[in-house]
Amino acid sequence: MENGAAQPVIVAIDGPSGTGKSSTSKAVAAQLGLSYLDTGAQYRAITWWMVNNGIDIEDPSAVAAVAGKPEIVSGTDPKGPTITVDGVDVAVPIREQDVTSKVSAVSAVPEVRARITELQRTIASSAGGGIVVEGRDIGTTVLPDADLKIFLTASPEARAARRSGELKGADLHTTREALIKRDAADAGRKTSPLAKAGDAVEVDTTDLTLQQVIECVVTLVEEKRAAK
Ligand SMILES: Nc1ncnc2c1ncn2[C@@H]1O[C@H](COP(=O)(O)OP(=O)(O)O)[C@@H](O)[C@H]1O
Numbered sequence: 732m733e734n735g736a737a738q739p740v741i742v743a744i745d746g747p748s749g750t751g752k753s754s755t756s757k758a759v760a761a762q763l764g765l766s767y768l769d770t771g772a773q774y775r776a777i778t779w780w781m782v783n784n785g786i787d788i789e790d791p792s793a794v795a796a797v798a799g800k801p802e803i804v805s806g807t808d809p810k811g812p813t814i815t816v817d818g819v820d821v822a823v824p825i826r827e828q829d830v831t832s833k834v835s836a837v838s839a840v841p842e843v844r845a846r847i848t849e850l851q852r853t854i855a856s857s858a859g860g861g862i863v864v865e866g867r868d869i870g871t872t873v874l875p876d877a878d879l880k881i882f883l884t885a886s887p888e889a890r891a892a893r894r895s896g897e898l899k900g901a902d903l904h905t906t907r908e909a910l911i912k913r914d915a916a917d918a919g920r921k922t923s924p925l926a927k928a929g930d931a932v933e934v935d936t937t938d939l940t941l942q943q944v945i946e947c948v949v950t951l952v953e954e955k956r957a958a959k
């Protein structure tokens with residue numbers, strides 16, 4: 732690294748639900764002074780808009796026809812990320828069960844993915860100091876030239892336990908089944924499915940604390956920055 736200045740770096744973090752993508756990405760970005768983009772929140776936001784506007788999400792052509800309508804804006808400060816749809820703060824309603832159960836169907840529609848992918852690339856290219864972008868297809872499709880790609884994994888049991896902890900006492904078995912179903916839909920769709928990029932570093936977080944995962948990723952980013 733020349734002159735000791737931190738180099739802008741683009742980091743892609745992908746993986747299934749509950750592997751720690753959001754918590755890790757936010758903490759790494761905050762620690763290293765990078766921007767942060769939660770692409771799952773964008774797919775949840777467009778799903779929320781579809782539900783609110785009475786679109787039949789089981790009909791891909793109905794979803795495709797209106798995919799360009801909602802204006803989705805993501806705030807990329809890792810210490811306070813925001814998400815709005817047509818100016819409405821949707822940070823809370825996009826986490827509700829109804830949206831969670833419908834998001835895989837909406838995000839499988841190619842017109843939705845094209846729209847959101849373009850938005851993600853614009854955000855990443857305008858993040859001057861670098862950015863951590865987390866999702867399912869960031870390393871494979873959205874940012875194939877990212878400086879560093881991480882693929883987080885964890886056992887379904889560990890992921891379900893983490894999620895039901897968040898959902899305050901939600902039944903572990905039901906949470907596990909819902910999570911496995913969503914992963915299968917995300918990994919099985921035709922357009923940019925959930926997948927590990929060939930050049931991604933895989934980190935199994937099953938037996939690691941969140942702090943250990945954060946430290947591991949920070950070290951990998953610093954190595955990449957130093958080599959730039
Ligand atoms: N390594 C870990 N060990 C224990 N809990 C974790 C770990 N990583 C994340 N968590 C917790 O699991 C939950 C899901 O993490 P999150 O970052 O939202 O995952 P993802 O974005 O991959 O769905 C959060 O409550 C988070 O604090």
Ligand SMILES: Nc1ccn([C@@H]2O[C@H](COP(=O)(O)OP(=O)(O)O)[C@@H](O)[C@H]2O)c(=O)n1
Pocket residue numbers: 747748749753770771772774775834835836838839865866867868869913917
């Ligand atoms: N890059 C991405 C990110 C999310 N998604 C979709 O958005 C959904 C919600 O993503 P999320 O990251 O909020 O999911 P959680 O694992 O945090 O619950 C996923 O289940 C996918 O259907 C996607 O298709 N591509």
